Amino acid sequence: MDDELFPIVTLDLRAIRTVITEDEGDPILLVDDGDVQIEFGSGLCGTWEQAILGAERLATAAEQFAVALREQQITLAA
Structure with missing residues (x-):
């Protein structure tokens, strides 16, 4: 991947x-x-578990992106 x-x-x-x-x-x-x-x-093929893991990867990446944006905002404000 x-x-x-x-x-x-x-x-x-x-x-x-x-x-x-x-x-x-x-x-x-x-x-x-x-x-x-x-x-x-969830797609036409595969398991629900695979779809759940994909949703969790998306949620984790979105949270990490929010953290990076927050850090950038703090850096620019300083």
């Missing part, structure tokens, strides 16, 4: 909205910034 990532779209975090909904009984997470909408789903 060390493949380099290349963005296809960019979301503006200042305008971000998130909604948890469902499609045919399966939960999905929608993330929207007013211009771009991304759907996070």
Whole structure:
């Protein structure tokens, strides 16, 4: 999983909205910034455990990003 990532779209975090909904009984997470909408789903194949681990990786990365932004804000304010 060390493949380099290349963005296809960019979301503006200042305008971000998130909604948890469902499609045919399966939960999905929608993330929207007013211009771009991304759907996070459990996929057609694989196990629920794999989907849960993916959601946890996303949540962990988002929290780490918030920490980095907070540190940047403190550095710029100093």
